[in-house]
Amino acid sequence: MKFSITAFVLGLAVSASAAPTTSYFAGFNLGATHRSGSCKTTAQWQQEFNKLKSWSTGGKGTFNTVKLFSTNDCNALANAVPAAIATGTKLWVGVWNVDDAKFGAEKAALEAALKKYPDTSKWLKGINVGSESLYRKDITADKLAQQIYDVKGMVQVAYKAADVPVGTADTWTMWVDGANAAVVKACDVVLMNGFPYWQGATINDGLAKLKQAVWDTRKAVGYSKPFVIGETGWPTKGPNFGSAVASVENAAAYWKAAACWLQTTNYPWLWFSGFDEPNKSSTIEQNFGVALDTQPLKFSLQC
Numbered sequence: 001m002k003f004s005i006t007a008f009v010l011g012l013a014v015s016a017s018a019a020p021t022t023s024y025f026a027g028f029n030l031g032a033t034h035r036s037g038s039c040k041t042t043a044q045w046q047q048e049f050n051k052l053k054s055w056s057t058g059g060k061g062t063f064n065t066v067k068l069f070s071t072n073d074c075n076a077l078a079n080a081v082p083a084a085i086a087t088g089t090k091l092w093v094g095v096w097n098v099d100d101a102k103f104g105a106e107k108a109a110l111e112a113a114l115k116k117y118p119d120t121s122k123w124l125k126g127i128n129v130g131s132e133s134l135y136r137k138d139i140t141a142d143k144l145a146q147q148i149y150d151v152k153g154m155v156q157v158a159y160k161a162a163d164v165p166v167g168t169a170d171t172w173t174m175w176v177d178g179a180n181a182a183v184v185k186a187c188d189v190v191l192m193n194g195f196p197y198w199q200g201a202t203i204n205d206g207l208a209k210l211k212q213a214v215w216d217t218r219k220a221v222g223y224s225k226p227f228v229i230g231e232t233g234w235p236t237k238g239p240n241f242g243s244a245v246a247s248v249e250n251a252a253a254y255w256k257a258a259a260c261w262l263q264t265t266n267y268p269w270l271w272f273s274g275f276d277e278p279n280k281s282s283t284i285e286q287n288f289g290v291a292l293d294t295q296p297l298k299f300s301l302q303c
Helices: 005-015 042-054 075-086 100-118 141-158 178-185 203-223 247-261
Strands: 026-028 065-068 091-096 124-131 166-171 189-195 227-231 269-271
Touching: 026 100, 026 203, 042 075, 065 075, 065 269, 075 091, 075 100, 124 141, 124 189, 124 227, 141 166, 141 178, 166 178, 178 203, 189 203, 203 227, 203 247, 247 269
Parallel strands: 026 065, 026 269, 065 091, 091 124, 124 166, 166 189, 189 227, 227 269
Antiparallel strands: none
């Protein structure tokens, strides 16, 4: 099925409904590969979702939202949706977007899920088309905007899930760049990724760096634009980056500062990440989980 920007605009004109919005939620980013190296099965997704829901900050509820990076890789969406429905978990779905063939496969996997599970209120929280693709210079702003409109047309018009927000996830530095205005306009919601570790910040400056990124992004995109923290976190092992030191102690301190601040705000947030991922290529990327790959927490999440 093909969807055009024109069809999407006409659909919005007919519906005359307000753009989708987001309310507060909290959750984690998860990869689609099991620690064994195999793709996660529905049973493994379900076990992980239940584990996340058993954790709590002691503040605003529990963690009931999970962000996926791909619909198609490892059959992630096909395997995760039934697990989400079974556990009462909502999915924030990533559509990998850079080359046209991959984008087509990702859209097809999303469409298959929409057909099979048409009641999106039971499983779909939102969608981001691309993850840091502007930051990596993988795509132009105009092409990304077109892809966002394309997915919005499919989801909100063709499949009538008008309340599902669609946007993209990128670094705060991309959101404050005026060259990306077309992307901001296309998005129902912006997902900001901010990592004080990758800014070379000391742990004592971590929260201030995150807050500044949030404020700068919201000012740039407009305060009325729905906003989500798409990724933030601190690694527990690996090389230093500038003044940033990867350690369990610092990851715990950043959680206590950043996560505990976020739950006092109205900003929805998705921590990077739930579990360590030993199959990733670098030590740093393997060790961003708040829990080991075997699932014991590395530190208390209580605020």
